[in-house]
Every structure is written in C-alpha cells, then in structure tokens.
Amino acid sequence: MKDGPDIARLGTLIGDPARANIIAALMAGRALTAGECAAEAGVSASTASGHLAQLLDARLVVVEVQGRHRYHRIAGPDVAEAIEALMGLAARVGLSRTRPGPRDAAMRAARFCYDHLAGETATLFYARLVEGGLVAATSEGVGLTPAGRTRFVAEGLDVAALETRSRPLCRACLDWSERRPHLAGALGAAVAALALRRGWCRRDGVSRTVTFAPGGAEALLALAGDGTPARIATRR
C-alpha cells in the first residue's frame, strides 16, 4: 500500500474534466497560451491559469514565456506516451466522449501524437518499416538497422544529429485507435516534420487531426521502402 510511485497524484491531475481537456488540446503538440487553453477547456481564464499552474507544478507541462504571452506545452515525449496509453485504455474500456462522429473518424485515420504521426496510415508505415528490415528490435527496444539508416539519410534526414539527443531515436508507440504500433521517438518526429514539409499532409487548426493530400499517404508509405521510388535493397 505504501510502495511504488505516486499514481494518485497523476490521476487527480488528469481526472478533472477541465484539465483533461487542456491536456488533450496540448497533445496536438502545439504550445498554447493560457487563454487558448481556457477556450479549449470551456472555462474562464482564471481557472485555466490555476489548472496550468498545477500541471506545471507536477512537471507534466512546461512553459515558455514570450513577452506577455505564456506558451504551454507537454513537458516531453514520456508524458505524451503515458497520456496516449491512457487514451488507449479509455477507448477500449470506457467509451468516447462523443458518439463516433465525422471528426472522430478523421482523427482515427490520422492525427498528431505529440510530435509524430499516429492513426491508420502511421501504423501501416511502421509495419512496412519492420517488414522491409529498416527497423528491428534491439535490446533497448527498437532501433534503426544499417539499411534503414542509409534509407533515411538518402531522404535527407540527419540521422546522426537525431541520435545525439538524449531522446531515443526510435520508439514503438502503441496507437490507441489501431491497437498496433506506430513510429515515435526522434525519428518519428523527424518523419512527421518531413511529411508536413513535403506537403504530404496538413494539420487542421488547433486540432490533433491531420488530413493527407492526394497521394500523400502513398508517398509516406513509399518512404518505408516498399513503394516505387528509389527501391532499396532489403534483407530477408
């Protein structure tokens, strides 16, 4: 009863609807001001400020002051992963807050998970990475194979620079809507940025949802090596 991490504190933090809404909004990966958080959560500015103070105190959120604005964002990938895991459990065990409407379906198809892509296409992308031998399991989790490294370097990603950060290069994040893994970690973030930069997909306002351009999903999947352009030697 008295050992282990203080899980109750996190629970109360997440348990309040207003705070949960703020967290959900921040899970889009964007940095929001206190006023924007208040609007997202449907509460007054003062209450939102109080909630953000609590989230800051618990280190779930970090703040970046810019003039008279205070931009809040999720503290780090580990926080985002745990929240995502909770969302997965909630989706399975409980129910959604809204009956599956059009926006919900769009979010299941493609969304941002903190700083990388999630949803149907993202899980397909991850599956192709594994099947193509670009990503494989390691003792520390999952990692980039030599073939995968040359592949992404050829696409212009500075893999060496990504590795210098303390953040792991590759992570398999369990997709809450698909129940299958998608690519997270520094590489996942870099791939998401690449997809946005090349116009394969586009973010919708402050929401987490992402819409793919025509052919965008195919282009992303081709990046995993199975498609037409620049076919690369895969082992197996």
Place this chain on the structure above:
Amino acid sequence: MKDGPDIARLGTLIGDPARANIIAALMAGRALTAGECAAEAGVSASTASGHLAQLLDARLVVVEVQGRHRYHRIAGPDVAEAIEALMGLAARVGLSRTRPGPRDAAMRAARFCYDHLAGETATLFYARLVEGGLVAATSEGVGLTPAGRTRFVAEGLDVAALETRSRPLCRACLDWSERRPHLAGALGAAVAALALRRGWCRRDGVSRTVTFAPGGAEALLALAGDGTPARIATRR
C-alpha cells in the same frame, strides 16, 4: 476539446488515494477480496466496497464470486499496461510516495507486473531474447522467431496453446524502473509461471516484490539462450 476518449473518467478513478492503493495492490496480479483491499488501502470495508463497485463499473476490474468471497482482480493485460505506464511517468516526473527504502529497492530489482516479471533481471532477460534472435520485431509489434519457438517448446511451454488466446503472444512492456522493455503478453506470463514453478524465484506475500533464489536469475537468463544449457543455433 470534445473529441477523443474520455480520459478524465479514468483519471478520477485513479486519482483517489484509496482507489489508487487498491489498484496498486491488485497490480501484483493476485485476486483480492474486498476486505483485503480495504486493509491494503487503509479504509473501512464499506468504502472499499464502494470503490470496487466503481472500478467494476468502469471495467478496470473484474470480480469472481466464490462462495461468500468476491475476488477482485485487474480486468486484463491492457489495463495493467496502462497503469504500469502511468507508474513509469509518476516515477520519472513526480516522486515516489516513500523515500527509496529497502522495500522499494527490492521492488525495483524484481517484481510482478500483473502476471509477468518486471525489474532489472526481467529487462536483462528480454535483452538476451532479442540479441539471441529468439524474439524480433514484427509489423504487429514483437513476435517469436522460429528459433525462439523451438527454444521455448523445448523447455516445455505449449506455445501453440498460448497462441490460441486472443491475447498477443509477445508484448514489449516498458519497465517503469529500468526504462527498458521487458517481456509481456501470453509468453511473458508463461515464463513467469515457469520461473515460479521451477523455484527460480518466489513471491513475497501480497506484495508485488519477487526474490530470486540463488542461481535463479542466472537460470532465467539461461532460458534466453545465452547461458550454458542446450545452446541453440541463433541467426545473425
């Protein structure tokens, strides 16, 4: 603000200290009666009963009636994984409830995570499985290689029977104390049961902690194929 799973409900459920204590106690994988839960949480029997009713209603816990006793346990592996993920976040971001005492150190070294082994030795075991080519990444996550299958079958595990369940055979569960993966899934549970059966380790009362017998940890690691007995051909 209005899309996505209802994460707040889970938060309030976990947020109450009494419920969190009950959940933590149940995370040992054992089925506890309402009275035992009350003792673990330090509340009266009636309050514990109310909390268990809420956890049942949210499907986080299932109950099994046996005479006049009602045995409660975590509803399934997915619930346990999400709770474990929350514990990991709490351990990193917040703090533990107790200053790292002896019991805490013991739990970090070896413990039960719902129905499989976690902690230092468990992560080493997983690392050897991967390095030995017995377990590898698949498009669905992580899976047993042909070499791994023959290995575990040779040790007397009925892998085919494990596969028939809807539960995935292999899962990489992120260890909250080690920050590295350990083996979960049906195979993880089977291996944990095997270790108990062969006397490699022993459970301590109702706690989650596990103590290894002399040579027990080595025996477990040898099961991953690197040790002395019955060396098997590994690919790579």
Place this chain on the structure above:
DNA sequence: GCGATGCTTCGATCCCGGGCGAAACGTCGG
C-alpha cells in the same frame, strides 16, 4: 435452523477542490 462471517446498501456528515468575478501584476504599444 442458527449464529458467524464477508460483503453491500443506506443515510448522514463533512471537507476538498473547482468555479467565477474582481482586482492586482506585468508587458506591450504608443
């Protein structure tokens, strides 16, 4: 049957914590 035991329901109490508006604080733009 008849008490003991385990558990749940009920009623009553009480307190923590979210909520808002008003005012204070800090910053920006003249």
Place this chain on the structure above:
DNA sequence: CCGACGTTTCGCCCGGGATCGAAGCATCGC
C-alpha cells in the same frame, strides 16, 4: 507615462464525492 491586453492571485460560493457506522443480504459451518 498611460491605456490595452494577457495573466495571475484572491476571496467566496458551492457541489460532488469520500468516509464511516449501522443495518440489510447473502453464504458457510455446524
């Protein structure tokens, strides 16, 4: 220097929910 804006702090209200004891239901042992 002053007003506008974003944000935080303060004071107050209020409701939900956690808690317990006692009573009501089951089940077991005899």
